[in-house]
Amino acid sequence: MSTVPHPDSKPLSVSCAVITISDTRTTQNDRSGQLIQEFLTEAGHHIFIYQILPDEPSQISTLLQELGAHLTLDAIIFNGGTGIAPRDTTYEAVSQLLEKILPGFGEIFRFLSYQEIGSRAIASRAIAGIYRQKLVFLLPGSSNAVKLALEKLIIPELSHLIKQLKGA
Template sequence: MNPIPHADKIGVTVTCAVLTVSDTRSQETDKSGRLIQDLLQAENHCIASYMIIPDEPVQIQQRLASLSENPVIDAIILNGGTGIAPRDTTYDAVEKLLNKTLPGFGELFRFLSYQEIGSRAIASRAVAGVYQQKLIFSLPGSSNAVRLGMEKLIIPELVHLVTQLRG
C-alpha cells in the first residue's frame, strides 16, 4: 500500500447511502449493493439507506436530492448504469448535479480497471464529486468493478474526503 500524505483522523465513522441503479436487480440478486455495504461495515462505517431504483435519470436525480437533504448522510455510493448502452444513464444524471467533480476518481478507476480487464475499461464512466456537501461516488454495476473501486479508491480516501467536507 502506498503511504498516505497525511494521516486520517482515527475512529471517524462515515454514514453512507447505497443506491443500486438497475432495471433488473432485486434485493436478493443485488450482489454489488450488498458488497458495498459489507465493505463499508467492515471498516466500521454506517449504512443509513439502501435502495434499488430503475435507470431513469429523473428518478436518480430525485433520489440523490432526497438523500442529500438527510443531515446524517456523508456519502452516497451508486452502482450501475455507467456504461454506454442506451439504458445507462447514471453518469449523465449524476454528473449534471455535481457542484465539484473529482476527476481523479474516474481516471484512476479506469486505469486500475485497464490493469484487470484491458481496453474495455474505456467504456466505464465512473464518476465522483460533491453534491450538496455530500460525497457522491458512481461505480459500474459489476461486483468486480465495485470491489476494485471500493477497496482501491473509496475506502482508503473516504474518511479524508468527508473530513475535508465537514471543514
C-alpha cells in the same frame, strides 16, 4: 516511494447511502449492492439507506436531491448505469447535479480497471464529486468493479475526504 497515504488521526464513521441502479436486480440478487454494504460496515461505516432504482434518469436525480437534504448523510454510492448502453443513464442524471468533480477518482479507477480488464475500461463513466456537502460516487454495476473501487479507492480515502469536506 510509498503509495500509502498518511494515516488519519482519528477514524471516522461515515453515514452512507448505497443505491443500485438496475432494471433487473432485486435485494436478493444485487451482489454489487451487498458488496458495497459489506465493505462499508467492515470498515466501521454506517448504512443510512440501501435502495434499488430502475435506470430512469428522473428517478435517479430526484433520489439524489432527496438524499442531499439529509443532514446526517455523508456519502452516496451509486452502482450501475455508468456504461454506454442506451439504458445507462446514471451518469447523465447525477453528473449534472454535482457541484464539484473529483476527476482523480474516475481517472485512477479506469487506470486500475485497465490493469484488470484491458481496453474495455474506456467504456466506464465512473465519477465522483460533491453534492450538497455529500461525497457522491458512481460505480459500474459489476461486482469486480465495485470491489476494485471500494478496496483501492473509496475505503482508504472515505474518512479523509469527509473530514476535508466538513473542514475538520
